[in-house]
Amino acid sequence: MSTTATTAPPVVEAPAAGPARPSRRRGGRLPLLLLVPSVLVLLGALGYPLGWQLWASLHEYGLAQQFGQPAEWVGLGNFVDVFSDGAFWPVLLRSIAFCLVCAFATVLIGGLIALLLNSVGRVPRTILQLALLLAWAMPVVATMTVWIWIVDWRRGLLNWTLEQIGIPASGHNWLVEPLSFFAVAAVIVIWMSVPFVALSLSAALTQISGEVMEAAALDGASSMQRVRYIVMPLVAPVLSIVLLLQIVWDLRVFTQIKFLQDAGGFAAQTDVLGTYVYRLGTGTGDFGTASAISVIMLVLTVLVAWPYVRSLLKDSA
Numbered sequence: 001m002s003t004t005a006t007t008a009p010p011v012v013e014a015p016a017a018g019p020a021r022p023s024r025r026r027g028g029r030l031p032l033l034l035l036v037p038s039v040l041v042l043l044g045a046l047g048y049p050l051g052w053q054l055w056a057s058l059h060e061y062g063l064a065q066q067f068g069q070p071a072e073w074v075g076l077g078n079f080v081d082v083f084s085d086g087a088f089w090p091v092l093l094r095s096i097a098f099c100l101v102c103a104f105a106t107v108l109i110g111g112l113i114a115l116l117l118n119s120v121g122r123v124p125r126t127i128l129q130l131a132l133l134l135a136w137a138m139p140v141v142a143t144m145t146v147w148i149w150i151v152d153w154r155r156g157l158l159n160w161t162l163e164q165i166g167i168p169a170s171g172h173n174w175l176v177e178p179l180s181f182f183a184v185a186a187v188i189v190i191w192m193s194v195p196f197v198a199l200s201l202s203a204a205l206t207q208i209s210g211e212v213m214e215a216a217a218l219d220g221a222s223s224m225q226r227v228r229y230i231v232m233p234l235v236a237p238v239l240s241i242v243l244l245l246q247i248v249w250d251l252r253v254f255t256q257i258k259f260l261q262d263a264g265g266f267a268a269q270t271d272v273l274g275t276y277v278y279r280l281g282t283g284t285g286d287f288g289t290a291s292a293i294s295v296i297m298l299v300l301t302v303l304v305a306w307p308y309v310r311s312l313l314k315d316s317a
Contacts, residue, residue: 053298057079061287081292088276094271095274098253106197115227116128151184153173154171176264176266181269185256200238205231208235
């Protein structure tokens with residue numbers, strides 16, 4: 001009987017594994033192309049004004065240049081004039097002090113309101129949230145109109161209320177003295193900024209587990225200890241960005257100060273950087289010096305924001 005030899009299938013060697021190729025990102029270049037229109041609009045909206053400010057800060061640009069006369073190159077001359085001007089330094093120190101007081105007071109009051117929002121029932125919490133949203137959404141012009149009526153020295157609500165409780169305040173002008181002027185301005189700025197801080201921190205507090213707080217309470221931690229050792233570390237990222245935004249916004253405050261100045265304050269004693277730039281540019285026509293101060297404000301803003309930006313870059317690395 002003949003036997004048929006079985007032939008084994010040939011062994012095919014697997015090719016040697018080469019270096020792994022990076023996988024293509026899903027979508028290829030399409031997402032980048034879709035971003036191009038937004039980037040162009042952003043560069044046009046922000047890049048051109050910033051470029052013009054830098055150019056004007058290096059030239060002598062006044063009323064004559066508004067009517068076509070060529071602007072003369074002065075280099076850093078405008079910055080030298082600013083730093084050698086005795087009126088600039090009080091304005092700078094006043095702006096920094098006002099900014100820090102308002103920013104920290106806003107975050108403190110907003111944080112307390114956020115704790116209140118998360119400790120009350122659903123109905124009062126909803127009412128408080130609506131009240132904060134209405135205060136935050138109110139236009140600045142309408143807000144300042146109401147506040148100027150409140151502090152008016154002839155028929156204002158503030159003086160009338162003080163008179164009713166026995167404090168003589170009839171005819172007192174709160175906007176004449178720089179100290180009372182900035183006290184009124186600080187109250188207005190803080191009142192307009194607290195809703196944003198309170199709602200932001202309240203949203204951060206909702207991410208804290210109730211079980212953690214209950215466990216800490218069972219272990220004997222007091223309310224202050226729970227806030228200090230549990231709540232504060234967990235909301236620290238939100239707290240830092242909110243504080244940074246408040247410092248930047250309060251450093252550039254303009255509308256509230258300008259309205260109060262027009263209502264009776266003396267600009268020379270109550271100017272901050274924003275109103276000082278406006279007075280130099282629009283009031284005296286010295287747009288070169290005003291642009292130099294605007295660049296200084298930009299540098300201050302970058303210096304304030306840089307630590308936070310650096311921490312973001314470290315986290316993403």
